[in-house]
Amino acid sequence: MSLGPERLARHIVGLPKSGIREFFDIVSTRRGVISLAIGEPDFDTPWHIREAAIASLEQGKSHYTGNAGLAELRRAIADYVRDRFGGAYDPMREVLVTVGASEGLDLALRALLNPGDEVLFHEPCFVSYGPEIAMAHGVPVPVETRVEDNFRLSIDALEAKVTPRTRALLVNFPNNPTGAILEPEDVRAIADFAVRHDLILISDEIYAELTWGGKRHTSFAAVPGLKERLVLLNGYSKAWAMTGFRMAWVCAPEWMMDTILKIHQYQIMCAPTPSQYAALEAMRQPAEDMAPMLRAYEMRRNYLRAAFAEAGIPMHNPAGAFYAFPQVGRFGLSSRDFAVRLLDAENVAVVPGSAFGACGEGFVRCSYATGIDQLKEAAARIARFVKTL
Amino acid sequence: MVESLLEILRNNAKESPETMAKMLGVAPEAVSAEIARLEREGVIRGWQAIVNDDLLPKGHVTAVIEVRVTPEREGGFDRIAEQVSRFEEVDAAYLMSGGYDLLLFVSGASLLSVARFVSEKLATIHGVLSTATHFKLKTYKQSGVLMAKPGEDGRLAVTP
Numbered sequence: 436m437s438l439g440p441e442r443l444a445r446h447i448v449g450l451p452k453s454g455i456r457e458f459f460d461i462v463s464t465r466r467g468v469i470s471l472a473i474g475e476p477d478f479d480t481p482w483h484i485r486e487a488a489i490a491s492l493e494q495g496k497s498h499y500t501g502n503a504g505l506a507e508l509r510r511a512i513a514d515y516v517r518d519r520f521g522g523a524y525d526p527m528r529e530v531l532v533t534v535g536a537s538e539g540l541d542l543a544l545r546a547l548l549n550p551g552d553e554v555l556f557h558e559p560c561f562v563s564y565g566p567e568i569a570m571a572h573g574v575p576v577p578v579e580t581r582v583e584d585n586f587r588l589s590i591d592a593l594e595a596k597v598t599p600r601t602r603a604l605l606v607n608f609p610n611n612p613t614g615a616i617l618e619p620e621d622v623r624a625i626a627d628f629a630v631r632h633d634l635i636l637i638s639d640e641i642y643a644e645l646t647w648g649g650k651r652h653t654s655f656a657a658v659p660g661l662k663e664r665l666v667l668l669n670g671y672s673k674a675w676a677m678t679g680f681r682m683a684w685v686c687a688p689e690w691m692m693d694t695i696l697k698i699h700q701y702q703i704m705c706a707p708t709p710s711q712y713a714a715l716e717a718m719r720q721p722a723e724d725m726a727p728m729l730r731a732y733e734m735r736r737n738y739l740r741a742a743f744a745e746a747g748i749p750m751h752n753p754a755g756a757f758y759a760f761p762q763v764g765r766f767g768l769s770s771r772d773f774a775v776r777l778l779d780a781e782n783v784a785v786v787p788g789s790a791f792g793a794c795g796e797g798f799v800r801c802s803y804a805t806g807i808d809q810l811k812e813a814a815a816r817i818a819r820f821v822k823t824l
Numbered sequence: 825m826v827e828s829l830l831e832i833l834r835n836n837a838k839e840s841p842e843t844m845a846k847m848l849g850v851a852p853e854a855v856s857a858e859i860a861r862l863e864r865e866g867v868i869r870g871w872q873a874i875v876n877d878d879l880l881p882k883g884h885v886t887a888v889i890e891v892r893v894t895p896e897r898e899g900g901f902d903r904i905a906e907q908v909s910r911f912e913e914v915d916a917a918y919l920m921s922g923g924y925d926l927l928l929f930v931s932g933a934s935l936l937s938v939a940r941f942v943s944e945k946l947a948t949i950h951g952v953l954s955t956a957t958h959f960k961l962k963t964y965k966q967s968g969v970l971m972a973k974p975g976e977d978g979r980l981a982v983t984p
Contacts, residue, residue: 459982468981477977730828738847
């Protein structure tokens with residue numbers, strides 16, 4: 436057998452390249468771009484958290500921790516999940532510290548899927564969901580969410596795609612890229628659907644703290660009786676602005692966690708120790724740390740909504756995360772062409788909605804994890820640009 | 825709305841009412857009216873630039889002075905504190921707990937002029953027991969603003 440693509444793993448080679456990656460290559464050739472294309476906080480990690488990471492290194496805490504993570508960190512996570520979201524987890528048996536929520540998702544899928552098992556997930560969505568399912572030898576089955584429903588996940592759409600081979604449902608609210616959230620009745624209906632079809636529910640709640648207009652996140656962890664079929668993913672990246680620390684957690688019932696932990700232990704050993712000490716510090720005063728960032732995000736979101744409305748760009752109400760998902764289809768360009776021409780004409784980067792699934796066509800994602808001055812300038816340029824179309 | 829409005833103004837006092845209105849989800853007139861109210865009620869006491877004196881060509885001296893005073897039977901520290909605050913050399917004055925009573929932020933054109941203020945005006949006030957003067961060498965942060973130039977945005981331009 437010669438050396439070439441045929442020697443590579445077929446289920447990986449066949450995966451599409453990320454549309455984000457392609458757009459990044461275009462953007463990175465240019466200078467002075469105002470980027471609304473960044474999916475991470477513009478805030479630096481609160482200083483006391485960074486300082487705790489430094490101190491841990493000074494104290495020589497540079498060794499492995501237990502596979503599942505520091506016991507005191509797992510206790511703090513269990514307390515936070517209970518107090519903030521209403522989920523009861525045993526820190527020693529049902530909580531695992533992971534390298535990003537992406538690792539948690541990968542672990543859950545690999546622990547749960549056998550080749551050919553189908554997994555429902557909704558689009559538009561984070562770019563890795565489909566590929567992650569495929570890499571775990573599952574069959575990704577996308578379910579559309581629609582702007583008419585404020586991008587909430589409808590039970591009818593789910594019922595249309597469920598088959599006897601369906602094993603799991605993966606959801607992400609507040610949502611990247613649409614900014615959609617679920618109402619409490621949606622959460623109950625989706626949980627009922629999972630029970631009715633005997634599915635495992637994997638809920639990526641990484642944006643749980645970021646909800647606007649007085650809304651509070653309803654976690655699947657709070658649904659009575661769901662715990663035994665729920666994998667709860669969350670972490671420090673968004674709410675604490677700790678993306679580079681790669682700190683997250685999985686909460687899952689004991690029957691699943693043994694297997695999830697087995698994969699983690701063989702492939703990762705443990706999450707990086709200084710990051711774990713930083714995360715432990717982050718648990719000391721979460722509300723205080725987040726408050727100024729959350730206030731800033733909400734005001735920027737309000738600004739962007741008003742600015743787009745003024746410019747005649749239709750948009751649903753983004754009630755969570757730090758993304759706006761305006762509808763640009765009416766300007767007669769594909770979302771990719773819109774993004775490329777906006778970049779050419781005004782040096783503003785947004786992400787084509789098609790990067791997040793076929794039904795993202797006709798939209799672009801604008802992150803407002805950027806300072807208000809930059810945001811003002813970007814909104815003014817976008818308004819000027821759409822007038823030329 | 826007051827808290828959010830003040831937060832915007834603390835970050836940028838020159839933010840336009842139109843922008844603030846969008847950020848707060850209210851009408852521009854409502855923002856202007858609210859600011860006028862806060863000024864009238866004395867919550868907003870003034871509008872100042874945050875200046876990094878270290879970058880000015882002409883020398884400018886700032887000192888922090890700890891002052892111990894004898895409290896008076898009527899009014900405690902207030903009379904002396906107000907008397908001291910009236911000197912134009914005094915930028916800020918606080919009553920403190922701990923080893924001394926008043927903390928003053930004083931500025932002047934030269935070391936000598938500050939020294940003269942302390943020895944001739946401050947120390948001679950009846951009731952002032954002692955002073956300890958510390959001169960500022962360099963400013964790192966002022967009014968919540970870091971004086972170092974902000975670094976580049978360290979993030980990648982496009983991320984999922």
